[in-house]
Structures are given as structure tokens and as C-alpha cells.
Amino acid sequence: MQGGVRKRGKTWSYFFDMGKVDGKRKKKEKGGFRTKKEAETALRNALTEFDRCGSLIDESNVSVSDYLDYWFKEYVLINLKYNTQQYYKTIINKHIKPALGKYKLKSLTPTAIQEFLNKKQIAGFSRNSVSNFYGVLSGSLKAAVHPYQFIKQSPAQYVKMPKFNNIESNNKLKIITLEQFQTIINRFPQGSNFYVPLQIAFNTGMRAGEVCGLTWDCINLEDSSIKVEKILIGKDKGIWEFGTPKTESSNRIIDIGDTLIKILKQHKTWQKENKLKYGKYYKDSDFVCTKENGQNITPNSIKYLSRVVNYELDIDFHFHSLRHTHATMLLESGAEPKDIQARLGHNKISTTMDTYTHVTKKMKNTTVNILEGILATQK
Template sequence: MNKKYRNGFTKNALSGFYGVLSGALRMAVYPYELIKENPMQYVSMPKYNDTKKDKDDLKVVSLECFNKIINRFLQGSSFYVPLQIAFNTGMRAAEVCGLTWDCVDLNNKTITIDKILLKQGKGWVFGTPKTKSSNRIILIGNTLHNILKQHKKFQTENKLKYGQYYTENNFVYKNENGEPVTTDSLKYLSRVVNYELQISFNFHSLRHTHATMLLESGANIKDIQHRLGHSKLATTMDTYSHITNKLRQDSVDILESIVSKIK
């Protein structure tokens, strides 16, 4: 159970495994009398942290840690591109998974975010972004532009490689054989980073990291609000109050350094 937990299985999935195994072994005890006792009675479920984290618990990934993550999932890995997209844009996991090439303008270096990928029953469907403001067009830099340009070339090569076995679609983030990749895969990624690399991480960390880097570098907070798709500036201010409070103090310090020279 612990191994499956570390490999990114959800709480519901592990509960299902536990129930099936326990039921089968219970029948092995009675009525079939194949074993004397049910060994599952000694197995404990891993503990999941279901508590809601507040803004003081937002995970921010340092550049050093992000480099370690990227070195673990190098270019060519199925996780390389979504990691780079989230780090460079602050997009949500469902927005990254729902991104299609018609929404990527490599000529003008923009990404249009107009849909997300949602789980529906046993399948996945497109949904609308979280809020009206989540529908947005954001600029991307040369680094992400070059990564996406190279990635598109890789996808064309993979299509030729797999031929008739390639799943035809327009997703930016997908497996080598063209099959769509879902947010469940990103949960597995988070488990690997946490347990193998020993870095406190979830995919949403990259969104907070993106916003934190911009704020600390002096970017306009209205621009950051737009990039994140927040409907209200107050949401951005409140979420990152630990940073904006520091910036307010920095402003006072700057003013003080000026007025202190007045005699």
C-alpha cells in the first residue's frame, strides 16, 4: 500500500485495492478455509493529508529545486513540457492538460487559455476555465517559445514513428503515442518529486512559484493578476500577501533612503 501511495495512487484507488484484497482474503478464511486468518487486518492505509492549506502554506519551488526536477525529467520525458509550461506561465494543471496547438501562437509568442481538461466518469472532457477572467491570452518568453517549437517537431516525428497506432489529436501535452495525458499523471509526478527527490512539491507549486518570482522581481501586480486569471486584484493581493507586505516595506525603505538625506 505504501509503495502504491508513493507511486501517486489516489486515496480512492487505494481504498478500492484494500477493499478487494480484504474481501478476497476474508473469503479464503471462510467459507473456503484456505488460510487461517486474513492478513489484511494487519495492513494500515497510508494517511492522506486532506486538510485545506492556507496561503501561508503555499509551496514555492526554488530555482535550485526546479533545476533538480528538470534534470530528473529531461527534455523527451513526458513531464518535461508541462513542467516548463506551468513554470513559465503560471497555468493551472487542468489548463496545461487542456492546452491545444490552435491556442499556441508561436509567431506572436502567445498562449490562449480558453478550456480545461475535466474528468467525467471514466473519461475526460473539455470544460470551461475556472472563471470568466481565466479565459485569457498571455505572452511567453523566448525560453518557452523554443521549448514548444522543439516539442511540436518531436510530436511530428512521433506521429511518423507510430504510424497507424498514433492517436490523432491537437493536444500540446500528450504521450509519445499521441494519447492525451490527464491531471492524474501530474499527481504521480508530484509523488516522484516528493519521495525520490525529497522536494516538497505539488504541480500547483509551479503556479505559486511563477507569481512569486514575478512579484519579487518587481512586475506589475495587475499584469500578474491577468497571467494567473484572477477575477479580482484582491485575490492576487490576498493570496500573495506575504510577498506584497514585504514589497510595501521595501517601498518605505526606498522612501526613507531618499528623505533621510534631506537636512
């Protein structure tokens, strides 16, 4: 690329050729520099910025912390959903930056990353959490190679996930028994704020955001199905809005049985009665999960529910437990794994089977027993 400096009157300016734009050759020139040296320095900076399409980061000295800020702004905020953005921000600010942020990006080694992940595993973080830490690091460093061209290769490609105890990982699914679910329902019976959200999650395996975002136009009581096409997500200062489901496969239709249909019909009647009862004080909406005054149930309300179940009922519980319990019950009862995958909205059946390895082990044992029964009849 051609460029240079020249003196114009009492000041210096730099110039360089930008090539052809719309068939015409363009030239960049900027003046006002007091000395020739200042103009030459500005020219080098301008050429570097032009070569890198306007990026203001100096890749030779950028720290991991500053680079992650750049990646978050240029990629995460543009391409990922709000909840994922907030989760990535937490991972970056609370975990990655304190451990690795001080390093220069070009000096970050596989050893430093491996030690970071190992320490998180030793500290008691779950496989899923450590995997997410690694995922954010790996994704950001891959982008640093291409398209950003800050480094020539990613040090994360030489790092391995620490080994985890599979049994401990499965126990963290917090699967509850039918008796425990009945105890929860006795605490939150029909007419309480959480009765319907609990029943929907237990009978469908839907996620909390999907349950809270459910509207009546997505429920077909005649066809006995629920269409999952949106979630309720929280913005700052108590603002809630609809978002798209977690993945493309999370957009799904779930068949439901007579038990849940009866509950939903009764709930719809209950809402109409409350609308007449509260009159102008009723918050009218199309939400399925509402309080008596029509105010919709939010994921924050669900967190309160989980706290009550844990501390008042002494049941190790998270609302997601209902999703795991739903899948476990069906798999143990002989339902087709492919059908479970569709109900849960997993993109791959391997996700379903890997998540519920404790169930698949039991299924394998059942298969062996069936085989032994067949062979016994031949003796």
C-alpha cells in the same frame, strides 16, 4: 384556494380550483379513495404540493441531510461545473452530513454550524478547506430561505470563520526555489512525458487542467502568446472531456517569452517525428502535452508526477506549486500586481494580493527602504 371532497359511487374524491390557465379556469380532481378521511388527507397534500410548485419535500420535517440532497439535485447539478459538483459532493458527504445531517433543517442553529467549523480548524484543515465547507453550507441554507422557502432565515448568517495563522496558510502554498525546479527538470528532461507540462506551468502560471487541455490552435508562436479557453476535466471511468475554465476571468491570453517559445517549437517537431516513428500506433490529436506515442497527458498523470517529486526527489511539491512560484517570482522582481492578476486569471486583484501576502509584505518593506533612501539624500 377553493377545494373539497365528495362521494362518487362507493369511493371518495377530492377537487380544488387551479385558477385560470390560458384564459380558462382549471380544476384538479382525483378519486378512488375508500374513505372521506383519506380523501381529505390527499387534498391537503395536493394543495401543499400545488402551493410549492410541485416540490415533494415536506419542509416541516426535512433533515439537513435530505435537504442537501435536494439542493444538490436542483441547484448544483444544474448550475455548476462537473469538477465543482464532485467537490461539493465530497464536502457534503464526508464533512457536512456526518456532523450536521441528523438535524432537522428548521432546528439547525448557528451554534451547531460554528462548532462544526471550529472543530474542522482544530483538526488541522486549511483556511481554504474550512472556507469551502462554510461556503457550501451558507449557499445551501441561503437557498433554503429563497427560493425554496423551507426556513425563514439562514442560521449561517450569524456564523464567523475561525481565525487562522496567516504564516501557516502562506507556507501551504508550497512555493519552490529555482534550484528545486531545476532538480525536477533534471529528473524529467526534454523528451520525457512531463517536461513540457512543467515548463508551461512554470513559465505561465497556468493550472493543471488548463495545461492538460491546451491544444496547438491556442498557441501563437508568432505573436508569442497562449490563449486559455478550455480545461481538461475527468468524468467517470477514465473519460476525459473539455470544460470551460474556472471563472470568466480565467479565459485569458498570456504573453510568453523566447524560452518557452523555443521549448514549444522543439516539442512540436518532436511530436511530428514521433508520429512518423509510431505510424498507425501513434494517437494523433491536437493536444500540446502528449507522451511519445501521442497519448495526451491528463490531470491524473500530473498527480503521478507530483508523487515522484515528493517521494523520490524529497521536494514538498504539488503541480499548483508552479503557479504559486510563477506569481511569487514576478511579484518579488517588481512586476505590476495588475499584470500578475491578468496572467493568473484572477477575477479580482484582491485575490492575487491576499494569496501572496508574504510577497506583499516584502514589497512593503522594499517601499519603506526606497523612502528611507530618498530621505537620506535630503540630510
